[in-house]
Amino acid sequence: MTALLPATVAALYRHPVKGFTPETVAEAALDAGQAFPGDRLRAIEIGPSGFDPDAPAHISKMRFTVLARLPELARVRTQWDAATDTLALSAPGAPDLSVRLSDPADARRLEAWLTDVLGEAATAPLRLLDGDGHRFMDDPAGAVSVLNLASVRDLSQRLGVAVDPLRFRANVWVEGWPAWVENDWSGRALALGEARLRVIKPIVRCAATHVDPTTGTRDIDVVSALHNLYGHRWCGLYLSVQTGGRVRPGDRAELI
Structure with a gap:
């Protein structure tokens, strides 16, 4: 397997009320077995x-x-x-x-x-x-979600239209991984800053990604594009936290 170049956390987001505005955070204290702080409460x-x-x-x-x-x-x-x-x-x-x-x-x-x-x-x-402790996740496995920005750029280039990463409503954006390399990482261990996580599975995308996050109009059929261009409907990963720790933009994001 080809060694990956160093990659870093580009941004962190929470969604306090499911379906509403993503909010950037300067850091997140991840706890073992818990969801991303302040997310889908x-x-x-x-x-x-x-x-x-x-x-x-x-x-x-x-x-x-x-x-x-x-x-x-x-x-x-x-x-x-x-x-x-x-x-x-x-x-x-x-x-x-x-x-x-x-x-x-x-x-x-x-x-x-x-x-x-x-x-x-x-x-x-x-x-x-x-939820009083329960998180309103799209998938019960979705404690923390990670988005590879290179994958989104590759999708944008193939479609010939800019695809805003906010469409994917992920907690952690990563810069520096090759496009789509993450699709083969189920079961692998990942370091995000001080925290250690395990990849559960790729995220299967739905019609929420068709919506422009600024205008609120359905303008790109992302699900069909993923299927037609790549033969899958994945973009991003679900992970579980194994060892807690702080994560900040600029921290490392790498397989371990």
Whole structure:
């Protein structure tokens, strides 16, 4: 196997409320057996979703407000303050809103605001769900997700159109690996900064990647492009944390 050149962490992202704005973070303290800090802590169901807070389990993303179901959701901008558990929201044509997510009255305000923003697309009552330790992942194996930026660039070049890496909603962006080399890494050990992780599997992509993360319009059929160009629907990796540690942009990202 050809030795890999040194690669580094290019950026870190969390998604505090499933389906909403990715947020950059300056560092992440990964813990063994745990998900990426601040990621998919809450979700908004298009109810009823069947989620049971007393027995939380994985539920299909299509029961929540996500881009695969509601592309216009990308036009909603959110910013979470972890210290106060406050979420600031804005959307074209709507008043800005700030809510404390743990406050039941504020949760109702958020649900009403989003119902107005989505209009007819809100086909059932919306309800904010708190995982209280459960993470609302697309896949139960998806504790941490990693994106190889070279793979995204290769896809862009073959399509002849720029593909924004934000379409893939990954936690860790890596620069320096050859395109698509990661597809053969299932079961391998990976170092990200101080942390050690194990690759679970490549991420199978869905219609959420078809949505422009700025305009909220479906403009590129990424899933068909992956299948037609490469014979698979993968882009990125799911990993589990084996040994905790801090990760920052600029840290190493390498097989060990």
